[in-house]
Amino acid sequence: MAAEPGLQELRELVAEFQPGRGHVLPALHKVQHTYGWVPRAAIEVIARQLNTTPALIYGAVTFYSDFRTHPPAKYEVAWCCGPACRLRGGEAIREAIQEELGIGLDEQTPDHRFGLHVGQCNGTCHEAPQIWVNGRVRGNLTPESARDLIRSLRDGE
């Protein structure tokens, strides 16, 4: 698992952001973009930089579903929960993947190789039902092909 970055490093990372300029989300994005997640220490550093309270920053982190408070897995699997996917058998895809990985939504495998979470429709409904593996659409799945895909990722290392 990735170590928490140091305070000095974090301070430098968010030094460009200013109070009262709508910089909370941009600062959080920069941290997550750099480390793949938002470490605890970053919350305090951003709060100080933006002259606000850690509670407010933490409030934002937990409100938005795309900020991670733990390091990402090697393969982050987003299961699209949109209507086209659901109509075309998305639930069965989720069940197959959960069974194959032995985890539920918002969980990671113990070896941190796979994480599973809900993805919101990005308008590639022509590929329904689909998942995104590290942001890449893998569509037109059947429960079998979804399992095969997970297995091939697992074996591909």
Add this chain to the structure above:
Amino acid sequence: MNARLQKLIADAKAAWQAEQASGRVRIRVTLDTSSIARGAEETLARLRDAAASRKIDADVGITGSWGFCWMEPCVSVRSAAGTHAVLYGNVTPDRVDELIDAIAAGRDLPSLALGVIEGNATPDIPLLEDHPFMKGQVRRLMANLGRTDPENIDHYLAHGGYEGFGKALEMDAEAIVKEVLDSGLGGRGGGGFPTGRKWDFLRNATASPRYLICNADEGDPGAWVNRILMEGDPHLIIEGMLIAALASHADEGYIYIRYEYPLAFERMKKAVAQAYEKGLLGKDILGTGKNFELIVFLGAGAYVCGEETGLINSIDGYRGMPRIKPPFPAQAGLWNKPTNVNNVESYANAPLILRNGAQWWSSVSDAKEKGTKMFTFSGHVKQAGCIEIPFGPKVRTLLEQYAGGLSGDLPLKGFQPGGPLSGVLPASDIDLTLTLDPYRERGMFLGSGGVVFFDQSACIVDLCLFFLGFCEDESCGRCTTCHGGTQRAVEILRRIAAGGGRDADLDNFEKLIGTLVWSNCLHGQFAMTSIKTSLKTFRDEYVEHIVDKVCRAGVCKGLMPGRWARRAAPQPAAAAAD
């Protein structure tokens, strides 16, 4: 027109003409989120490699979406002489060689052709405009898509880009507002409120600075019209915001893009940077003394941030919880300063209105709603794609002509006009028009353009469970009516789906419907719409679930499968109950 703008446009046109007359084969690959999902990046790379290795003098580039999302990657090929160009679909990476062979031999590839886009039809390939998917479409917002490079501001300038802004520069704010009012442009984010009136509110505000926000949160699952525009022609949106800024004396603008649209975010950022470079944004725009700063802002995954005051709080850095109105954004919005929020498509229409006049713009539609509207469609359809049509056609046209009909052999059960708050309607309403009134009259709304069709394999309880589950997850938590109410509705639906439905449940729904209308924002107020509308038209199906313990679609696992259950469904082969 402003002399500097005139020069920018003249230079861009000259460059475009030179490009056209280069004597090289021109290959354009649609590169957007939809095509990338179908391998367009690899198609592009292979086309470049193959052209180089086979010494074909080709200019290979990218463009926006033609709307044929289900047939991506789309690739257009224009002959070296520039007299003939064909659009191809389904050019997946494995078909690149075939296409390159044809190009090398100087012939077309009819097996993949969608139509001729320049020059005459051939015996094998009709004109694209005669393709059933293109007939009846009027492409104004989408005029550049498929033709220009969205990452090149000169391409935009060479096609009438920033001319509307040029005209607006010579008008006073009131006249711009009047032109937009005269056009009849209504907000495309779902409400249909006259855009000109909103600009006038801001124009008349007394405090400063004033802000413009472009709502590119497009959170309705099944809607991707804003994404198609941002990825395909980002400058149209920037120009629209510039015109709005002149009309309302705004100082600064934000384009708030949802996290799920990383490519749209990159393209908008690139376009804004180019506009700054050309002097179209920033201080002393084109030497006119006018200023307008534009910031591209990335959301972080929250549906309620599409609600305008939730969005404002989100930029502010707070949890994106909708505010209590009044005050309205025009009085106290971003940092409590006067603010105007419009949808992407609303702003994108402004350049067309200014460039061609309100009369031209509105005459395209016979309906009460003026102009064209973009729609995307998905679900149990053969073709999930995007179109632009004048307001007025029926839902049936969308399904049968543009979506190519249903994908399976089961009959249509119903559709959702636009987003999880908009409600569901039965197949018998298929002849409603895609305009605002029919849905308003039913206590629902048309929404922002993402229509979802479903056939008899869908279960109404399961669908409502999905919509209510979405509303529960995305409730900001401010109102007990909304977060508690959606939670309660989900519990009841789950119980019904699991076979534990009770006689009192339908009354419970009615109580919840009566309670959630007291929520603060439209999210809570409309969260029950899918249950409300389906209780009217699909009541039998609820009763079957609750009393007979039968799910006719065979979706609910706790119940006996009924007449529409697919044989492949993993249910025991119980006798059909109806």
